[in-house]
Amino acid sequence: xxxxxxxxxxxxxxISTVLKDTTGxxxxxxKHWSDEILQSRxxxxxxxxxxxxxxxxxxxxxxxxxxxxxxxxxxxMASFDPAGEVS
Amino acid sequence: MTRQALRLGYHRDPKHFPHISVFDxxxxxxxxxxITEFDSLTAFQLGLPAxxxxxxxxxxxxxxxxxxxxxxxxxxELPANRSELDPTLIQFFTAKANIMKVQKKLLHQQFTSRxxxxxxxxxxxxxxxxxxxxxxxxxxxxxxxxxxFSDPGWLVMYRYTCNVVYLKAICVLHRNYITAxxxxxxxxxxxxxxxxQVLTHQETIYNESKPGGQLSRDLWFSKSxxxxxxxxxxxxxxxxxxxxxxxxxxxxTRTEIIRLLRTxxxxxxxxxxxSREAARFNSALELILKKVEPSRASDETSQATATNSAPAQSxxxxxxxxxxxTPSVRSEFDGLFNGSDDINWVSQLLRCRYFR
Numbered sequence: 001x002x003x004x005x006x007x008x009x010x011x012x013x014x015i016s017t018v019l020k021d022t023t024g025x026x027x028x029x030x031k032h033w034s035d036e037i038l039q040s041r042x043x044x045x046x047x048x049x050x051x052x053x054x055x056x057x058x059x060x061x062x063x064x065x066x067x068x069x070x071x072x073x074x075x076x077m078a079s080f081d082p083a084g085e086v087s
Numbered sequence: 088m089t090r091q092a093l094r095l096g097y098h099r100d101p102k103h104f105p106h107i108s109v110f111d112x113x114x115x116x117x118x119x120x121x122i123t124e125f126d127s128l129t130a131f132q133l134g135l136p137a138x139x140x141x142x143x144x145x146x147x148x149x150x151x152x153x154x155x156x157x158x159x160x161x162x163x164e165l166p167a168n169r170s171e172l173d174p175t176l177i178q179f180f181t182a183k184a185n186i187m188k189v190q191k192k193l194l195h196q197q198f199t200s201r202x203x204x205x206x207x208x209x210x211x212x213x214x215x216x217x218x219x220x221x222x223x224x225x226x227x228x229x230x231x232x233x234x235x236f237s238d239p240g241w242l243v244m245y246r247y248t249c250n251v252v253y254l255k256a257i258c259v260l261h262r263n264y265i266t267a268x269x270x271x272x273x274x275x276x277x278x279x280x281x282x283x284q285v286l287t288h289q290e291t292i293y294n295e296s297k298p299g300g301q302l303s304r305d306l307w308f309s310k311s312x313x314x315x316x317x318x319x320x321x322x323x324x325x326x327x328x329x330x331x332x333x334x335x336x337x338x339x340t341r342t343e344i345i346r347l348l349r350t351x352x353x354x355x356x357x358x359x360x361x362s363r364e365a366a367r368f369n370s371a372l373e374l375i376l377k378k379v380e381p382s383r384a385s386d387e388t389s390q391a392t393a394t395n396s397a398p399a400q401s402x403x404x405x406x407x408x409x410x411x412x413t414p415s416v417r418s419e420f421d422g423l424f425n426g427s428d429d430i431n432w433v434s435q436l437l438r439c440r441y442f443r
Contacts, residue, residue, distance in 0.1 A: 060094040065118050068088050069125070 004063035007051035011070035014044035018077045045074050089138040092122050100147045110159060116150040120180060127187045131259075132315065136198050137191060149184070150177050179245040182227050183252055185219045190256045197259070205264070205271065212260055213277070220253045247288055251316050257281040258323050265323075266330050279327045279340055285320035286347040293354050314368050317351055324348065325375045348376055 018041060048071050057064060092098065097119040102112065130137035193212050196203060203209065223229075229250045230238075258281050264274035324344045327336055352372045358365035 057091075060091055065088060065092050065095065065097065065122065068091070069118070069121060072088075072125075 002063055003051050003055040004061065004067040007048045007055065007067040008063060008070050010044045010048035010051060011067070011074040014041050014048065014074040015070070015077055017041040017044065018074075045071070048074065089122060089126055092119065097122065098147055102148075109164065113150060116147055117177070119147045120150055120184065124180065124184060124187065127191050131190060131194055131255075137194070149181050178224055179227060179249070182223050182249055185222075186216070186249070186252050186256060189216050189219055190252070190259075193256060193260045205267075209260060209264070209274075213257075216253065216256055216260070223249060244292075247292060251285055251288060254281040254285050255316055255319060258285075258319055262323060262326075265326050275327060275331055275336060278323050279336060279344070282320040282324040282327070283340075283344060283347055285316055286324070286351050289317050289354065290347070290350050314355070314365060318368055318371065321348060321351060321372060321375060325379060328379050345376075345379060348372065348379070352376060 017038065048067075052067060052071060055061065055064075055067075057068060096104075097115055100116070104112075107115070126138050189212065192215075196208060196212070227246055227249050229246050257277050261271075261274035261277045261281075264271040265278055267274070324347070328341055328344055352369065355365045355369040355372060359369045
């Protein structure tokens with residue numbers, strides 16, 4: 001399985017964690033569980049970054065652009081303050 | 088990312104390469120599309136030239152307006168575009184991209200060192216922008232909230248986003264001519280109208296995102312209020328008020344502008360505990376309103392100090408910004424109110440977020 005495909009998957013996990021939190025899907029569950037889920041968001045983004053480094057993102061290869069793009073998005077959505085990015 | 092995409096050949100349309108399958112080809116078009124949009128957006132936001140310049144350097148077609156279930160890996164031939172009345176996600180991106188094409192041209196014009204003629208360059212771009220805006224697909228044409236009652240939240244937000252991109256482009260195009268000699272009344276009117284509409288949109292979206300509103304179930308979309316757009320609008324409106332005289336901008340317009348600025352100030356008051364950007368914007372707006380309404384300045388300062396002390400105790404990260412926010416924002420704003428010409432002032436104001 002190409003490493004960059006896994007990088008995309010991690011970024012998607014990270015983004016969907018943020019989205020689930022924003023839409024309030026965690027309301028009603030125990031606070032402890034929702035905190036854990038939120039912390040995992042950072043772990044997913046880090047894992048995606050590690051995959052990108054492992055696959056050497058400076059070399060052109062399949063899935064590279066998609067993986068990089070999704071990583072940027074997951075970083076941008078990490079906080080309520082996007083670092084001057086996409087609309 | 089752009090360089091990597093160029094190396095991987097995303098900038099050439101896949102129909103030139105028979106070994107790329109139809110599915111892969113369409114996916115490549117979508118990816119290239121996102122890259123060009125991203126490039127254009129970041130250039131606009133940061134006030135720097137774009138990486139991808141003219142449309143002559145690449146020939147990848149727009150992705151077709153299709154839903155995800157319309158084609159898959161085994162498709163031999165791509166289906167034709169869906170009708171305009173059927174809103175797909177791609178349609179939204181295509182509509183936005185058309186406006187951003189014109190926006191790229193006007194951005195290029197801001198950076199160029201040759202002299203710009205008002206009639207040839209600015210008015211021509213203005214007409215082009217209007218033409219593209221009028222040709223927005225029916226499903227994405229702007230409708231007020233009362234007319235969008237049965238539409239899903241994401242569609243409403245996309246309509247607003249398309250509209251705001253268009254309004255932002257108008258603001259940037261005509262900004263330099265608010266204080267130009269000879270006076271350009273058309274530019275002043277365009278800037279004032281566009282700025283007021285952006286802030287009205289923000290007010291509507293914020294009110295509808297509260298519990299019970301139409302957008303309260305789609306919080307993710309509505310939370311991306313893009314304060315930078317509102318900051319641009321607020322500063323442009325401030326310039327319109329301060330730097331024009333009575334006959335260029337009448338009293339009714341001024342009153343409406345001040346009302347909108349106050350509403351935006353209230354919105355950012357609520358948001359500033361969650362977001363540094365909102366806190367910064369809040370300080371900036373207070374300064375703007377002080378300049379615009381000097382008689383009420385003393386009331387506002389005392390109220391602002393009272394509200395600032397409460398959040399400072401609950402969140403240790405916030406006080407550093409709020410305490411230091413006002414003086415640094417003030418120094419950056421000093422040049423603004425004198426009608427300086429540097430486009431980078433928007434990016435300078437927003438640059439503080441990089442100091443994490």
